[in-house]
Amino acid sequence: MLKRTSYDVVVVGAGVVGAACAYYAARAGLRVAVVDRGPVAGGTTGAGEGNLLVSDKEPGPELDLALLSTTLWRELAEEFGDRVEYEPKGGLVVASAPAGLDALNGFAAKQRTVGVEAVPVAADSLRELEPHLAEGLPGGVLYPQDAQVQPALAAAHLLRASGAERYLGEAVTALRRGPDGAIRGVVTERRELAAPAVVNAAGTWGGAVAELAGVRLPVLPRRGFVLVTEPLPRLVRRKVYAADYVADVASGSADLQSSAVVEGTPAGPVLIGASRERVGFDRTLRPEVLHRLAAQAVALFPVLRTVAVQRAYRGFRPYLPDHLPAIGHDARVPGLYHACGHEGAGIGLAPATGLLIARQLAGEAVEFELAPFRPERFDGTAEGSGSGAE
Amino acid sequence: MDPLELVGAEPGPARTILFDGRPVSALPGQTLAAALWADGVVAWRTTRVGGRPRGAFCGIGQCFDCLATVNGRPNQRLCLLTAEHGDAVTTQEGHGHGELDV
Numbered sequence: 406m407l408k409r410t411s412y413d414v415v416v417v418g419a420g421v422v423g424a425a426c427a428y429y430a431a432r433a434g435l436r437v438a439v440v441d442r443g444p445v446a447g448g449t450t451g452a453g454e455g456n457l458l459v460s461d462k463e464p465g466p467e468l469d470l471a472l473l474s475t476t477l478w479r480e481l482a483e484e485f486g487d488r489v490e491y492e493p494k495g496g497l498v499v500a501s502a503p504a505g506l507d508a509l510n511g512f513a514a515k516q517r518t519v520g521v522e523a524v525p526v527a528a529d530s531l532r533e534l535e536p537h538l539a540e541g542l543p544g545g546v547l548y549p550q551d552a553q554v555q556p557a558l559a560a561a562h563l564l565r566a567s568g569a570e571r572y573l574g575e576a577v578t579a580l581r582r583g584p585d586g587a588i589r590g591v592v593t594e595r596r597e598l599a600a601p602a603v604v605n606a607a608g609t610w611g612g613a614v615a616e617l618a619g620v621r622l623p624v625l626p627r628r629g630f631v632l633v634t635e636p637l638p639r640l641v642r643r644k645v646y647a648a649d650y651v652a653d654v655a656s657g658s659a660d661l662q663s664s665a666v667v668e669g670t671p672a673g674p675v676l677i678g679a680s681r682e683r684v685g686f687d688r689t690l691r692p693e694v695l696h697r698l699a700a701q702a703v704a705l706f707p708v709l710r711t712v713a714v715q716r717a718y719r720g721f722r723p724y725l726p727d728h729l730p731a732i733g734h735d736a737r738v739p740g741l742y743h744a745c746g747h748e749g750a751g752i753g754l755a756p757a758t759g760l761l762i763a764r765q766l767a768g769e770a771v772e773f774e775l776a777p778f779r780p781e782r783f784d785g786t787a788e789g790s791g792s793g794a795e
Numbered sequence: 796m797d798p799l800e801l802v803g804a805e806p807g808p809a810r811t812i813l814f815d816g817r818p819v820s821a822l823p824g825q826t827l828a829a830a831l832w833a834d835g836v837v838a839w840r841t842t843r844v845g846g847r848p849r850g851a852f853c854g855i856g857q858c859f860d861c862l863a864t865v866n867g868r869p870n871q872r873l874c875l876l877t878a879e880h881g882d883a884v885t886t887q888e889g890h891g892h893g894e895l896d897v
Contacts, residue, residue, distance in 0.1 A: 537895075635862075635870040636843060636890040673843055673890055708895060713870060715859060 411599045412438045414766055415591050417577050417614050418606030420450035421556055421752050422744050424563035425759030426604050433767040437569035438598050442576035446557035448608045452720020454676050455556040457753040460496045460548035461651050464519045466777035467729055470757045472520055475550050477756035489559040490671050496551030496644040497534055499542050506543045509648045513546045522549045537640050537708045551644055556752045580617045588740025602766055604742045609723040611745030618738045622731055623783055624746050626721035628682045630694050635713045636673030644668045653681055665701035677702040722749045732758050732778035734765055743780040810880035821878035828861050828873035839863040843889040863887045
C-alpha cells in the first residue's frame with residue numbers, strides 16, 4: 406500500500422452516476438474520492454446516446470425519478486451550459502400503425518396524470534415537426550421534457566466540478582469492514598482509501614462490488630448497438646423513436662429486440678439505436694442487428710437511405726430483474742450505498758440518484774420514496790438468491 | 796531520395812485523376828490521399844464549424860479527417876480509396892450534404 410487517505414465517502418465508479426453522486430455529495434460538504442478501474446466514462450456512460458427521457462416511462466417510481474432528474478438537469482445546464490451539449494429538444498414518439506397510435510395515446514394519457522407533458526400530434530402535423538419523417542405515419546406524441554446531453558462530457562464536467570479526488574485505472578479489490586461489519590473503506594490495486602461510506606456506482610459491475618461486501622445485487626448486462634452516420638446537416642431535430650421502443654424497454658426477454666431511436670447531434674452525425682440483447686459481456690459485432698437498426702431507421706426517415714454509416718459502437722446496460730435501479734443505503738451492510746442498475750436510463754437518472762444518495766450520506770431528510778429502489782429487495786427471490794450475509 | 800528507388804518499386808503506368816477539375820497523376824495502387832500528397836496538395840476539405848482546412852491525418856481509415864467528395868459522393872475517406880483513372884475528387888465544404896438542408 407502506498408498510503409492511507411481518509412474521506413467521508415468513496416464512490417466506486419467514474420461513470421455519470423458516480424460523477425453525479427460525487428457532485429452532490431461534495432455540494433453537501435462531504436470530502437469525496439472517486440475510484441474506477443478504468444477512465445472517466447469508460448463503461449456504459451461512454452457507450453450511450455445521452456438520452457434524458459420521460460417519454461418512455463410509465464407512471465411509477467422510475468418516472469418519478471426521471472421527472473426529478475429533468476428538473477435537476479435544467480439546473481445543471483445553467484451551470485455547465487454548452488460544455489455538456491445539453492439540448493432541451495424534446496422527443497417525438499411516432500406510431501407505425503393506427504392500433505399502435507391508440508396504445509400510444511393511452512400511454513400518454515396515463516403519463517399526463519403524473520406531470521409528464523405529452524402533446525398528441527396529428528398525422529398531418531408530424532412533418533411540420535420533422536420534415537424528413539416518412540409519409541403516411543398515423544400520428545405521434547410530442548414530449549417537450551425529453552432532452553439530450555453528451556454523456557462522457559456530462560460525467561467529466563460533473564466530476565471536475567465536484568472537486569473529488571480521482572483514482573482512475575485502479576480496480577477496487579476489497580472493501581474494508583469493521584468488527585461490527587460496517588464499511589471502513591476500500592482497497593485498490595495501489596492504495597487504501599479510508600471512509601465510513603462507500604457508494605457502489607459501478608454500473609454493470611455493480612454486482613461484483615456488492616459481492617465484495619458479501620451481498621448479492623443481481624445486475625446483468627444488456628447489450629446495445631448504436632450506428633453513427635456521416636456528419637449531416639440537422640435532418641433530425643428531436644429525439645424521434647417508434648412507439649415499439651417502449652415495449653422493448655420494458656421487456657425482460659433475453660432475445661434480440663430492436664426499434665429505431667434516431668437523433669441528430671451538435672457534431673453532425675445522426676445516432677441510430679436501439680437494440681437490446683442479453684448475451685453477457687460478449688462484444689462481438691452482430692451485423693444482422695446493425696442491419697435491423699438501419700432498416701428501422703430508414704422506415705422512419707427515408708432520407709437516411711442515402712447517407713453512409715461511419716461506424717457502430719456497443720455497450721452494456723446495467724440491468725436489474727425488475728428494471729428499477731438500486732438506489733440508497735444497503736440495510737445489510739452499514740455504510741454501503743448503491744447507485745447502479747439504471748439500465749439504459751442512467752444518464753437521465755444520474756442527477757436524481759446523486760442528489761438522493763448525497764442526502765442520505767449527509768443524514769438529511771430524503772423527500773422521495775426510495776423503497777422501490779431498495780438494494781436488498783432481491784434477497785429471497787430466484788434472481789437474488791445467494792448469500793445475504795458473510 | 797525518390798521513395799520508388801528506396802523500395803525498388805517498378806509501378807505500372809500512371810493514371811490520371813481530377814482534383815477540383817485539374818488533372819493529377821496517380822500510380823497504380825496509390826490511394827487518392829497519397830496521390831494528392833505526391834502532387835503537393837495537403838488539404839481537401841473545410842471543417843463544419845470553423846471552415847478550417849483538413850487533409851490526411853491518420854492515413855489508415857480511423858480518424859475520418861481526410862473526407863472529400865469523390866465522384867459526387869461526399870464524406871469519402873481518401874486514405875482508403877485507391878485512385879482509379881478518371882476519379883473526380885472535389886474539395887468538400889463542411890458536411891458536404893447541403894442538398895439535405897431543410
